[in-house]
Amino acid sequence: MNKHSSIKSSGSLLERASELYDFGAALRGGAAAPAVPPVVEIQAVAPEQTHAPEQAPVIAPVRPAMAAAPVSRTQVTISRERLAAHNFIVPDDPVTGLSEEFRIVKRQLLLAARGGKGFDALPHGERILICSANPDEGKTYCAINLALSMASEKDNRVLLVDADFAKPSILSTLGIEKHRGFMDALADPECDAESLVLQTDIDGLSILPAGSQTNQDTEYLAASRTAEIIDQLTRNDPARILIFDSPPALAASPASVLALHVGQTLMVVHADVTTESALRDALGLLSGCEHIQLLLNRTKFSPTGRKFGNYYGYGAS
Ligand SMILES: Nc1ncnc2c1ncn2[C@@H]1O[C@H](COP(=O)(O)OP(=O)(O)OP(=O)(O)O)[C@@H](O)[C@H]1O
Numbered sequence: 164m165n166k167h168s169s170i171k172s173s174g175s176l177l178e179r180a181s182e183l184y185d186f187g188a189a190l191r192g193g194a195a196a197p198a199v200p201p202v203v204e205i206q207a208v209a210p211e212q213t214h215a216p217e218q219a220p221v222i223a224p225v226r227p228a229m230a231a232a233p234v235s236r237t238q239v240t241i242s243r244e245r246l247a248a249h250n251f252i253v254p255d256d257p258v259t260g261l262s263e264e265f266r267i268v269k270r271q272l273l274l275a276a277r278g279g280k281g282f283d284a285l286p287h288g289e290r291i292l293i294c295s296a297n298p299d300e301g302k303t304y305c306a307i308n309l310a311l312s313m314a315s316e317k318d319n320r321v322l323l324v325d326a327d328f329a330k331p332s333i334l335s336t337l338g339i340e341k342h343r344g345f346m347d348a349l350a351d352p353e354c355d356a357e358s359l360v361l362q363t364d365i366d367g368l369s370i371l372p373a374g375s376q377t378n379q380d381t382e383y384l385a386a387s388r389t390a391e392i393i394d395q396l397t398r399n400d401p402a403r404i405l406i407f408d409s410p411p412a413l414a415a416s417p418a419s420v421l422a423l424h425v426g427q428t429l430m431v432v433h434a435d436v437t438t439e440s441a442l443r444d445a446l447g448l449l450s451g452c453e454h455i456q457l458l459l460n461r462t463k464f465s466p467t468g469r470k471f472g473n474y475y476g477y478g479a480s
């Protein structure tokens with residue numbers, strides 16, 4: 164029986180998530196709980212929602228200019244029509260429910276990455292792994308939307324890294340032709356990863372493709388060169404947030420190696436589909452990263468008539 168089938172569709176998303184996964188027990192270290200990373204929070208995103216929030220668009224404050232971005236050699240164009248057709252955030256379009264949801268997720272990640280409001284920045288918090296337990300739970304979808312949302316920030320730039328070497332999909336999803344990428348730099352000590360970064364026509368957004376396929380991706384990732392490359396990418400542009408689109412933790416071993424190199428992991432949970440045991444197993448495999456947050460994806464809104472802002476406590480802080 165699907166244990167999730169009895170979950171009520173009413174109640175807040177946070178309440179529903181707590182019903183689905185007994186994180187209280189996990190955090191208390193109950194006998195049945197596997198070792199989970201110390202910080203587990205729950206957020207929600209329901210991009211299938213159709214109504215737009217009623218808040219006025221937020222105008223970003225003017226901030227001091229950043230240092231210039233590294234000059235990247237290859238320019239690529241991302242079709243705005245394609246973004247809209249695939250339900251992604253479209254830069255410079257009016258605020259939508261989707262863009263608001265990712266804005267909330269982004270704020271929390273940026274706070275951990277950069278510090279502020281009394282919080283210290285996490286070590287390597289500017290490196291964020293987007294993972295999930297199983298295939299098809301929305302990692303790439305969330306990684307791209309998060310990258311688009313973060314790229315609109317005035318004092319951050321985003322490097323979206325396709326780290327799903329066996330099944331790369333960022334370029335194809337965005338309608339960009341194949342290019343060399345991360346794996347080519349990992350496999351060839353002479354190859355400079357920065358030279359493989361694609362500069363998109365979206366301000367603040369660049370992409371490092373997955374690159375050539377190999378059947379030794381985990382071995383390459385586990386080598387010391389991985390840390391050198393990632394450090395170098397960060398040094399080249401300190402304003403960079405690196406978002407890694409990961410393979411699923413339970414289906415491929417690179418995810419657990421990638422977790423060792425990032426300061427934060429966003430674990431995508433497919434609402435009403437991801438099972439608690441799969442999630443616990445996946446969290447165990449990602450224990451190399453100490454700061455993991457959960458993102459409940461593809462939730463279905465109950466038609467309560469509540470406004471988006473009320474639903475999420477938007478603007479309450
Ligand atoms: N919240 C959402 N709303 C609408 N469509 C979604 C949502 N999340 C995911 N999808 C769609 O579901 C499909 C699977 O998502 P995606 O490719 O992001 O999963 P994945 O976890 O990256 O899969 P894989 O493990 O194969 O890499 C895609 O077509 C994506 O556009």
Ligand SMILES: [Mg+2]
Nearest residue numbers: 302303327332
């Ligand atoms: Mg994917």
